[in-house]
Amino acid sequence: MLKNDGIITPEELAPVLPPPARLEKGPVAIIECLQDIPCDPCVSACPTKAIKMKEGITDKPLLDFDACTGCGLCIARCPGLAIFVINMKHTPGMAMVSMSHELLPVPEKGQEVTALDRAGKVLGKVKVVRVINPPAYDRTAVVTVEVPAGQVNNIRAIRV
Amino acid sequence: MSRNTEVFVIGGGPAGLSAAHVAAKLGAKTLLVDDSARVGGQLIKQTHRFFGSSNRDAGIRGITIADKLQQDIKDVAARLTVLENTAAVGFYHNKEAGILSQNAYERVTYQAAIVCTGATENSLTFENNDLPGIYGAGGVQTLMNVHGIRPGQKILMVGSGNIGLIVSYQLIQAGVEVVGLVEGMPTIGGYLVHASKIRRLGVPIHTSHTILKALGTDGVEGAVLCRVDEKFQPVPNTEFEIKCDCICLAVGLTPLIDLFQQAQCRMVHVGELGGLVPLHDSSMRTTNPDIFVAGDASGIEEATTAILAGRIAGARAYEAVHGKSAEADAIVAEAREELRTLRSGSTGERIRWGRERVLKEAGEC
Numbered sequence: 001m002l003k004n005d006g007i008i009t010p011e012e013l014a015p016v017l018p019p020p021a022r023l024e025k026g027p028v029a030i031i032e033c034l035q036d037i038p039c040d041p042c043v044s045a046c047p048t049k050a051i052k053m054k055e056g057i058t059d060k061p062l063l064d065f066d067a068c069t070g071c072g073l074c075i076a077r078c079p080g081l082a083i084f085v086i087n088m089k090h091t092p093g094m095a096m097v098s099m100s101h102e103l104l105p106v107p108e109k110g111q112e113v114t115a116l117d118r119a120g121k122v123l124g125k126v127k128v129v130r131v132i133n134p135p136a137y138d139r140t141a142v143v144t145v146e147v148p149a150g151q152v153n154n155i156r157a158i159r160v
Numbered sequence: 161m162s163r164n165t166e167v168f169v170i171g172g173g174p175a176g177l178s179a180a181h182v183a184a185k186l187g188a189k190t191l192l193v194d195d196s197a198r199v200g201g202q203l204i205k206q207t208h209r210f211f212g213s214s215n216r217d218a219g220i221r222g223i224t225i226a227d228k229l230q231q232d233i234k235d236v237a238a239r240l241t242v243l244e245n246t247a248a249v250g251f252y253h254n255k256e257a258g259i260l261s262q263n264a265y266e267r268v269t270y271q272a273a274i275v276c277t278g279a280t281e282n283s284l285t286f287e288n289n290d291l292p293g294i295y296g297a298g299g300v301q302t303l304m305n306v307h308g309i310r311p312g313q314k315i316l317m318v319g320s321g322n323i324g325l326i327v328s329y330q331l332i333q334a335g336v337e338v339v340g341l342v343e344g345m346p347t348i349g350g351y352l353v354h355a356s357k358i359r360r361l362g363v364p365i366h367t368s369h370t371i372l373k374a375l376g377t378d379g380v381e382g383a384v385l386c387r388v389d390e391k392f393q394p395v396p397n398t399e400f401e402i403k404c405d406c407i408c409l410a411v412g413l414t415p416l417i418d419l420f421q422q423a424q425c426r427m428v429h430v431g432e433l434g435g436l437v438p439l440h441d442s443s444m445r446t447t448n449p450d451i452f453v454a455g456d457a458s459g460i461e462e463a464t465t466a467i468l469a470g471r472i473a474g475a476r477a478y479e480a481v482h483g484k485s486a487e488a489d490a491i492v493a494e495a496r497e498e499l500r501t502l503r504s505g506s507t508g509e510r511i512r513w514g515r516e517r518v519l520k521e522a523g524e525c
Contacts, residue, residue, distance in 0.1 A: 004367050037505070041218045
């Protein structure tokens with residue numbers, strides 16, 4: 001369980017996963033922030049106001065999946081590096097995962113990197129399809145990798 | 161030699177810088193001393209993004225917040241003198257204090273003092289805990305993020321509070337292998353997003369475990385860990401060895417309070433705040449009416465709340481010298497509201513309880 005070992009279980013993850021119908025429409029964010037902590041930059045990062053906190057700053061973020069466009073602007077703004085964007089509408093059998101990456105070296109587009117799951121277990125090689133690392137992100141690169149569709153909710157880090 | 165000031169701020173971390181900035185901006189002649197070579201306190205080594213409200217620095221790295229605070233004090237340089245490499249060494253009667261710089265001792269006469277001395281790191285008792293290669297987490301952060309020196313190649317982290325989790329992440333960023341994180345409690349103490357961040361980079365998190373001893377003769381070569389039961393007693397036959405060349409202790413902080421005791425401020429022991437703290441009211445004024453407190457010295461929290469409490473202390477210390485001010489009131493009201501929201505919710509429960517106890521003892525609430 002998350003609070004014992006830092007690994008989110010499938011049961012803990014279920015409430016923040018977008019419904020299958022939403023996944024068919026294209027990229028969407030998954031906010032893996034499951035604890036009431038005093039933090040809210042994701043709320044102001046969202047251009048479509050899809051992220052809300054009902055009880056104020058110490059509440060968990062709540063994502064309106066239909067309002068989310070999957071733009072990914074929230075990813076690098078999250079101090080907990082807990083936001084991912086997944087895109088199931090890719091080539092058949094494949095999907096894309098976008099995540100924060102704060103380790104050197106920053107990979108390049110087209111590079112093969114090692115995919116890791118929530119426990120740091122190696123899930124194989126994946127290809128980097130996009131790297132966004134502008135000065136405004138202040139050294140938190142947002143890396144998008146192409147992954148087998150079945151691994152889209154397992155791959156959560158990369159080793160370059 | 162002696163110096164004369166209206167507001168005397170001891171400590172140039174987030175609390176002291178904010179207090180000095182507000183006091184000087186409102187119009188008080190202010191002197192700030194800090195015993196390190198560069199003001200900024202712990203912020204100068206906090207390379208991670210801060211949590212909190214986007215209205216106040218959330219999502220920004222600690223090192224950037226340090227730059228902002230350093231710029232703020234430059235903006236009030238006409239009224240604020242900053243002395244680095246200078247330690248406050250004691251209070252005298254009649255609103256006098258002694259400061260010691262590298263080669264001179266001076267006396268400071270003040271009208272109100274704000275003591276923002278921060279905290280010291282706790283250690284842990286285990287066999288061989290004096291071997292070279294055993295560090296406090298703050299020391300590791302200073303080595304890595306201020307001086308660019310890795311403490312070792314393979315490190316074991318002890319403690320799963322936010323400091324243990326964040327320093328583990330920074331060690332990985334510096335290219336150090338974190339071989340594991342040990343926590344005596346059954347659950348992770350810090351924010352779970354920080355735990356997930358290091359877990360997915362391959363760091364095993366051993367909750368309900370403790371360190372029994374460090375291995376090695378001239379330096380750390382490993383550690384022996386074991387499980388603990390609900391009463392934190394080692395469970396027999398669960399010992400195992402882990403290889404490492406460095407052990408990092410992130411087992412809490414204790415407010416640095418010697419100056420308050422010396423100034424005869426009444427102290428109160430509040431476990432939730434890290435131990436003995438000077439009793440103070442909601443204006444951050446201690447029982448010695450000339451002395452205010454802010455930051456970790458008033459109870460262990462973090463930089464954002466230290467900044468806000470510093471602003472309150474700075475505003476009230478200004479008023480102690482110059483009399484009531486609507487502008488100071490507005491600063492205090494705004495900071496109090498921000499503190500209230502930051503300390504709300506379940507993760508703020510212990511702090512809230514501790515803070516309320518201090519205020520109750522001080523005769524408020």
